[in-house]
Amino acid sequence: MSSLFDSFWRAAAYCLIPRVIALSLLPLLLIAIVAGVSTYFFWDSAVVSVQQMLGDSGLLSGLWNWLASMGWSHVTDYLAPLLVVLAAVPVIVLIALLSVAVFMTPALVNLVAQRRFPHLARKKGASLLASVVWSALSTVAALLALVVSSPLWLIPPLVLLLPPLIWGWLTYRVMSFDALSEHASKEERKEIFARHRYSLLGIGIVCGFLGAAPSLVWASAVVFAAAFLVLIPVAIWIYTLVFAFSSLWFTHYCLTALEALRTERKETALEVPGTIVATEEAAPTLAGDQPLALPDPSVIKPGNN
Template sequence: MGLLVDSFWRAAAYCLVPRVIALSLLPLALIAVVAGVGGWLLWADAVAWTQSALEHAHWLATLWGWLGHLGLGDPSGALAPWLVVLAALPVIVIVCVLAVAALVTPALVRLVAARRFAQLERRHGASLAASIAWAAGSTLAALAAMLVSMPLWLIPPLVLVLPPLIWGWLNYRVMAFDALSEHASKPERMAIFQRHQWQLLVIGVLCGFLGAAPGVVWLSGVVFAAAFFILVPLAIWIYTLVFVFSSLWFTHFCLAALEQLRQSPDTLSGVGSPPASSNLPAP
């Protein structure tokens, strides 16, 4: 717990470093272009298709009639943009995670290593190809989980729980792997994932819940159409900053855990495989 809290505060402090703030802006241009082009090409058609689907859904006919009696003239037209935004959020979040992992995380790892772990030996336990393959596999698994769980989002409590859990798992898999890829050997990486898997998952889930907060800004761009082109890029940058913080948290935690592992007298003993009670895969 001490390592978890210590790495949290260090990550928060590093977010105020001008170099880190500048790095958080790097993925914004790419993400904003992708989101802008996608919105320009697909927004009107997506909203129209969603509204048509809502209007022709027989199981919603009673609801539309009831809302009509209350004086709401076009409830499906008001709901359709929200549903399109809700469907786009997973794509935006995944693009943010991958952009930060590819463009920012290596620089953050070098920054933290230079400031705190200059004496920590680099054993290069994972190549760039292995990192890309790991991120791609984890992303596909997260997307599959999103698709399978989407019907459950209609249950109000679950829509607040399931997406952050999935993003947390994706954070845990991608960012912890990248934080250790340069400094840890493969056995060391497996040992840290085994010993600290629940702490790493907690970091991922907490950052997943933090990543849900910018959705309020994103949805405000739908409500306040005049401010759409200001609020949506702001939300994307907040997403990016959240994942930069997440990357810093994982980096501080993982490198400190690696340093402790190498100083331990029983380094790498008895950690060849995950415990039987664990259901989390070792990398």
């Protein structure tokens, strides 16, 4: 339990590091770049296409005629750009967040490892492809669990328990795997998952509730439409910061558990009689990296003693 709270406050403190803050602001920069490039190459054609679609729609022709009689004859000229923006914003935000998620976790793991665990050997127990497959399978399992359990959401207490449990399970599966993929072997990762399953699930559930914070800002942006352009970037930044905090919390906890596991196994090996414990000290060498060899006793002459 002490490791749980220790990793929590360390993760919170690491969120104040300039590098972490810069990573949390990266989505906004990516959004600005993608939006600028998209506007330059696709804005005019997209707006014209939407205008034609609205004008040729038989279902909306009556509405356009009525608005024209009220003096709004060019309403599609204003509506088309708005629809393009509403359609493009979710796509741009999703691309930015996924890009940051891919690059942020390895950067945060390296940050924690360099500062707290520089001595921890990197056994590279999982590749990037394995991480992607693991995340995809875990996501599919979580979505299936949500679908299967959805009828139970009609029961008031369960609707507050089941979704956080499922998303917490998904968060713990994905982030724990990513936190250990570089340093732990496959066997060590399985052992840590088995020993710390409930603690990791608890971290995942807490992070799942924290991830709901940006939703409040999104809702505020809908209510306060005038502040849309301000509140949406704030929501994106909060979401990224929560993601960074979650990744740091899992990384601190998992690497601490890995260090304790290796220390425990080393002490156990020392206690077993006849066990040879490998050391990291290298044998002395001569110039040219040739090992220092002793002379063969059979060729030593008696007179040279």
